[in-house]
Amino acid sequence: MTTPDDDDVWLDDDAGPLIRPYTVNAGRTRPTVELDLLSLVITTGQASSRTDPEHLKALGLCHKPLSVAEVAAYMRLPVMVTKVLLADLVDCEAMTMRAPRPTSGSNDRVLLEKLLDGLQRI
Amino acid sequence: MAYNESEVFPTQVKILIAGGFGVGKTTFVGAASEIEPLSTEELITAASVGVDSLSGVEDKSATTVALDFGRITIDHHGIVLYLFGTPGQERFWFMWDELSSGALGAIVMADTRRLQACFEAVDFFERRGIQFLVAVNEFDGAFRYEPEEVRAALELDPRVPIVLCDARDKQSATSALRSLIKHLLSAVPSPTA
Numbered sequence: 001m002t003t004p005d006d007d008d009v010w011l012d013d014d015a016g017p018l019i020r021p022y023t024v025n026a027g028r029t030r031p032t033v034e035l036d037l038l039s040l041v042i043t044t045g046q047a048s049s050r051t052d053p054e055h056l057k058a059l060g061l062c063h064k065p066l067s068v069a070e071v072a073a074y075m076r077l078p079v080m081v082t083k084v085l086l087a088d089l090v091d092c093e094a095m096t097m098r099a100p101r102p103t104s105g106s107n108d109r110v111l112l113e114k115l116l117d118g119l120q121r122i
Numbered sequence: 123m124a125y126n127e128s129e130v131f132p133t134q135v136k137i138l139i140a141g142g143f144g145v146g147k148t149t150f151v152g153a154a155s156e157i158e159p160l161s162t163e164e165l166i167t168a169a170s171v172g173v174d175s176l177s178g179v180e181d182k183s184a185t186t187v188a189l190d191f192g193r194i195t196i197d198h199h200g201i202v203l204y205l206f207g208t209p210g211q212e213r214f215w216f217m218w219d220e221l222s223s224g225a226l227g228a229i230v231m232a233d234t235r236r237l238q239a240c241f242e243a244v245d246f247f248e249r250r251g252i253q254f255l256v257a258v259n260e261f262d263g264a265f266r267y268e269p270e271e272v273r274a275a276l277e278l279d280p281r282v283p284i285v286l287c288d289a290r291d292k293q294s295a296t297s298a299l300r301s302l303i304k305h306l307l308s309a310v311p312s313p314t315a
Contacts, residue, residue: 037220038134038204065131067204069191073160078186080165098131104224105135106253109310115135115203116303118196122296 031087037079038100040065041086048094058085059094132195132202136224137302140208140247141231142239146259146289147207148190150231154205154295155192163188164218187215194299203299208243222246227302228254231289234267237275244276255305257287257298 035041043062048055054075061074072082089095105111139147152159163186187209194203206225209215230243240256247254258272267275269284278284285301288294 036224037206038136038224040131040134042131067134069162069204069206070160070193072162073191078163078165082162100134100136100224102224104226105133106226106306107310109307109312111133111135111201112303112307112310114199114201115196116300116307118199118201118203119194119296119300119303122194122292 028084031080031083033087033090033097034099035068035083035086035097036100037067037069039068039097040100041068041071041090041095041097042066044094044096046093048089049092050088050094054085055089055094058082058089062095065098132200134202134204135226136204136206137299138206138208138222138225138228138252139231140228140240140243140254142233142236142243145231145233145239146261147231150229150257150259150287150289150295150298151190151192151205151207153290153292154194154299156195157193159190159192159207161188161190187218189215189221205299222250222252225252227306228252229298229302230254230256231287232256232258232272232276233261234258234272235261237272241276244278248279253302253306253309255283255285255298255302257285257289259289260286 041062042065043059048059050056054077057075058071061071066074068079068082068086071086072079075082075085077085086095086097090097139150141147148159165186189209190207192205194205195201196203206221208221215221228243228247230240230247232240244254244256256272256276256278258267258269260266269286272278272284273280273282283301283305285298287298
């Protein structure tokens with residue numbers, strides 16, 4: 001039996017759980033901008049046309065570049081929900097994004113040497 | 123506001139920490155990461171793999187796959203390394219293409235008491251052509267096998283390095299990461315060659 005003030009999940013045998021984060025996105029499950037787990041987003045400083053709490057929270061997190069994965073973790077939202085939110089903000093230019101590099105870098109000697117140098121200083 | 127991308131955004135790389143359930147992946151990520159490991163989840167729909175002739179039937183066996191990740195910032199080179207611990211309990215992470223695509227390489231954690239738990243991960247990286255090494259987590263009380271015994275049991279290619287590791291120890295975890303980078307470097311032709 002769920003308590004009436006339990007607003008996180010509505011349990012109903014027929015309907016299954018209604019997960020609130022997805023209602024934030026008005027049921028949308030596809031972001032309008034291509035975002036990867038490691039896409040970086042940063043707040044531009046431009047006023048957002050999105051002013052609900054989740055969008056504002058995301059904007060507040062991203063004064064420094066942050067990956068989509070990190071935003072999802074800090075907001076405690078599934079990755080796909082986070083992507084939809086962030087895409088909204090990129091759409092209205094309150095955020096800008098950069099996609100991760102197309103290749104992994106496993107053939108990039110210069111990058112690997114820098115990485116090794118960095119790990120040797122830990 | 124205009125941004126100069128290379129100034130604002132660091133170069134990001136991703137290494138996967140894989141292996142069976144309970145083998146110490148999260149411990150490894152936590153030991154190596156400069157931040158407390160973060161956790162997020164994704165909803166994976168199993169229907170996207172196979173053909174589902176019963177369209178409209180609401181039994182898509184969607185499953186939530188959680189993963190832990192950490193970060194190592196190498197400031198003076200403008201690099202951020204992300205360590206993603208792949209979910210070990212769920213076989214479904216293999217469907218999370220986004221997780222493995224673009225990965226620099228992987229560390230497969232192995233527990234010598236149940237080596238079979240890492241077969242799937244070894245197989246997955248071999249098929250995808252993602253370079254990896256095997257890190258044998260030295261649990262207290264675990265029988266110490268020789269690396270070559272582990273190699274034989276896992277039928278590993280002779281080129282795949284095997285290292286011993288204490289996943290709880292920052293230096294040991296970092297050392298395993300260095301071994302992986304050296305392994306990757308060994309496969310890249312030298313610029314002077």
